[in-house]
Every structure is written in C-alpha cells, then in structure tokens.
Amino acid sequence: MRVSLCLPRAAKAHHSTNYAPFATVTYTRATHAAVLHDLAWLYRPKAAGNIRCSLFPGQGMTPERLEKLESIERVREGYAELGYICSRQIATAIYVAGHLGKPILVEGPAGVGKTELANTTAAYLELPLIRLQCYEGLDEAKALYEWRYAKQLLYTQILRDKLGEVLGEAQGLKESMDRLHAHADVFFSERFLAPRPLLKALREPSGAVLLIDEVDKSDHEFEAFLLEILSEFQVSIPELGTIKAMRRPVVFLTSNNTREMSDALKRRCLHLYVPFPDAPLEREIIQARIPEIPRNLKYQLVSFVQQVRGLDLKKQPSVSESIDWARVLLLLHANELDPDMVRQTLNVFLKFEEDIQSVDVELYGFARQAKKADVAHA
Numbered sequence: 001m002r003v004s005l006c007l008p009r010a011a012k013a014h015h016s017t018n019y020a021p022f023a024t025v026t027y028t029r030a031t032h033a034a035v036l037h038d039l040a041w042l043y044r045p046k047a048a049g050n051i052r053c054s055l056f057p058g059q060g061m062t063p064e065r066l067e068k069l070e071s072i073e074r075v076r077e078g079y080a081e082l083g084y085i086c087s088r089q090i091a092t093a094i095y096v097a098g099h100l101g102k103p104i105l106v107e108g109p110a111g112v113g114k115t116e117l118a119n120t121t122a123a124y125l126e127l128p129l130i131r132l133q134c135y136e137g138l139d140e141a142k143a144l145y146e147w148r149y150a151k152q153l154l155y156t157q158i159l160r161d162k163l164g165e166v167l168g169e170a171q172g173l174k175e176s177m178d179r180l181h182a183h184a185d186v187f188f189s190e191r192f193l194a195p196r197p198l199l200k201a202l203r204e205p206s207g208a209v210l211l212i213d214e215v216d217k218s219d220h221e222f223e224a225f226l227l228e229i230l231s232e233f234q235v236s237i238p239e240l241g242t243i244k245a246m247r248r249p250v251v252f253l254t255s256n257n258t259r260e261m262s263d264a265l266k267r268r269c270l271h272l273y274v275p276f277p278d279a280p281l282e283r284e285i286i287q288a289r290i291p292e293i294p295r296n297l298k299y300q301l302v303s304f305v306q307q308v309r310g311l312d313l314k315k316q317p318s319v320s321e322s323i324d325w326a327r328v329l330l331l332l333h334a335n336e337l338d339p340d341m342v343r344q345t346l347n348v349f350l351k352f353e354e355d356i357q358s359v360d361v362e363l364y365g366f367a368r369q370a371k372k373a374d375v376a377h378a
C-alpha cells in the first residue's frame with residue numbers, strides 16, 4: 001500500500017508502508033541531513049502511533065541514533081570521546097553510510113584501525129557488535145545458520161516411544177516414512193536452529209553493527225553469497241521461510257587487500273581507504289590511546305616511525321605497532337628517543353630481521369631528525 005504524506009522539507013521523498021507486523025515507513029531518497037531530521041521528528045514514536053520509522057529501505061536508525069550522526073563534526077567528536085580518532089575522510093564515510101544505510105568496505109594495511117572503527121561505531125551508536133571473522137573455507141553454515149544435528153538426534157532418541165506412537169500400525173517402509181514426514185517440521189523449527197553471525201545481525205530487534213572482518217580472506221563463492229545478503233538484507237530458510245531484517249544493520253566489511261574484491265561487492269558498498277596516518281593524526285591517536293605519554297617522546301616517536309615508513313621494508317610498522325612501541329618506551333621510563341633504547345626495542349615495531357637491519361643502518365640519522373621535529377614544535 002502506498003500513502004501520500006505532507007512532509008515539511010522532503011516533498012520528493014518516496015515512501016511506502018506495509019502493515020505486518022506494524023506499519024513501516026521507508027524512504028528511498030533523501031538528500032540533506034535537515035530532511036532526515038524532519039522525518040525523524042515527524043515519525044517519532046509518539047507522533048506516529050504504531051508507525052515505526054525507517055528513513056531508508058529497511059534501515060531502522062532511530063531518531064536518537066540519527067541525531068548522533070547529524071554532522072561530520074559530531075561524529076568526529078563522539079568517536080574521539082571513545083578514544084578513536086577519525087580523519088575527516090573516515091568521519092565523512094560514517095556520516096554518509098549511516099544516512100544512506102549502505103555498508104562500508106574499509107580497505108587498508110593491517111593495523112590502521114579498520115576493525116576498531118566498527119567496534120567504536122557499535123559503542124557510539126549503542127548497538128551490539130556482531131562479528132564474522134572471515135577465513136578460507138568459510139561457508140554459509142558457519143556464517144548464516146545451521147541445524148543442530150546432535151540435538152535433533154538426541155531428541156529422536158529421547159522421543160523414541162513417542163515416535164513409536166506416531167508410526168503406530170504403519171504398514172511397510174513407505175507408510176512409516178510418510179507418517180514421519182508429516183512430523184518433520186518439529187525437527188526443523190526454531191528450537192533446532194543455530195543462528196550464526198549474519199542471521200543474528202538480521203534478527204537483532206534494535207539493530208546491530210555487523211562487522212565482516214577480513215573479507216579478503218574468504219573465497220570468491222562466499223563473496224558472491226554475501227552480495228545477496230548485502231543487497232536484500234534478508235535470507236530464505238527453506239524450512240522456516242524468509243527472514244527480513246527488521247532494522248538494517250550498520251555493516252562494515254574490512255579488507256587488508258590480500259586480494260582484490262569484486263566490482264559487484266564494491267558497487268554495493270561505500271568505499272573507504274584508510275592509509276597510514278600522517279604525523280599530526282598519528283600523534284593524536286597516540287595521545288588518545290596513551291594520554292600519559294610525555295610530549296617530547298610522542299613527537300619524536302611519531303617522527304621516527306614516519307621516517308621508517310619511507311624505507312622499502314617487508315612489513316611497514318602500523319599504528320598498532322606505534323602504540324605498542326610507545327607503551328614499551330614508557331615502561332622503560334623514556335622521556336625522549338634515545339638511540340640505544342631504540343636499537344633495543346626495534347623488534348617491538350618491526351617483525352622481520354631484515355627490516356630491523358635496514359632500520360638499524362639509518363637509526364642515528366632518523367633519531368636526529370626526530371629530535372628536530374620535536375624542537376620545531378616546541
């Protein structure tokens with residue numbers, strides 16, 4: 001059923017309703033945060049009676065959550081309060097994805113904060129985080145749902161007497177099978193269903209943040225299967241019927257770029273590339289994670305790591321390694337970068353012996369340069 005609504009600033013928004021189990025209002029197009037805000041207000045639970053508001057198809061952002069995403073600046077501040085420092089690019093992606101109800105495909109080197117971005121989003125929007133860790137060989141049974149075979153078997157054993165009654169005077173194998181078949185539904189019901197992360201995320205009544213982590217580790221077949229879920233936000237279980245997300249989850253897919261994702265997957269997602277941070281952003285991140293770090297040490301350490309990233313290494317140190325290194329240096333009571341201490345702790349942020357040797361050669365030059373960076377900002 002379609003209805004016409006008089007909307008203050010969103011005369012062109014398309015909408016439709018259906019009544020099961022309660023009316024849902026969905027909008028397929030909206031262009032401005034102010035419009036979203038108006039709609040959210042208009043359909044707030046009190047004004048709308050039993051109409052639940054959904055600003056985009058199937059996406060159940062509540063007005064309170066939309067308010068938290070009302071501007072890019074608000075996103076940045078809110079995440080910073082939770083210890084996550086967003087570049088403007090990241091904050092913009094969160095803002096847009098939140099309003100459009102699109103999944104975000106976050107790509108970038110390991111350790112730049114992709115997984116943490118989903119964690120922080122769940123904390124910020126006060127939604128449960130449901131995580132699907134991808135790996136080679138991951139299939140629908142582990143990602144979506146499976147039947148609890150052991151429990152089904154146990155029940156058939158316990159209910160042996162009852163099954164005897166059901167079979168009764170049945171003549172021959174065929175008749176027994178027919179009688180059993182009539183009761184098969186009992187064993188393929190909710191009671192024996194084991195929901196896995198994707199199904200759990202669709203069935204969360206208040207919505208969820210769904211993190212499909214390291215999707216590049218999964219096989220091409222699994223990626224194709226994900227496409228279906230990400231476009232429809234519903235799944236069909238032959239024995240139970242179709243399950244549609246009541247509130248579309250906020251979806252993050254992360255990839256460390258070990259393989260290229262398909263165009264089809266990219267098309268369904270907003271794309272966000274998170275590179276290694278520049279020096280000011282990395283200093284902010286370290287400050288957020290280790291507030292007690294001395295100022296000089298922070299400047300020098302970040303400058304040193306940034307220079308190391310300029311070398312041709314097997315594995316570049318990432319943000320997580322900078323943080324680990326800062327923690328170790330603090331533990332050693334360092335106030336500044338001392339070349340000898342750097343040499344002793346290179347293994348904290350470099351994972352290959354040949355990388356350690358490459359940096360060792362440059363160590364004094366980098367440390368000198370790092371001191372200058374500190375002085376320049378004094």
Ligand SMILES: Nc1ncnc2c1ncn2[C@@H]1O[C@H](COP(=O)(O)OP(=O)(O)O)[C@@H](O)[C@H]1O
Nearest residue numbers: 083084085110111112113114115116285319320
């Ligand atoms: N922008 C950031 N703000 C705060 N912490 C960050 C940021 N980026 C990375 N980190 C820190 O780096 C660590 C590694 O991040 P993670 O999300 O596991 O990386 P990835 O998933 O990209 O491999 C996290 O524990 C987090 O504390």
Ligand SMILES: [Mg+2]
Nearest residue numbers: 114115213254
């Ligand atoms: Mg990760």
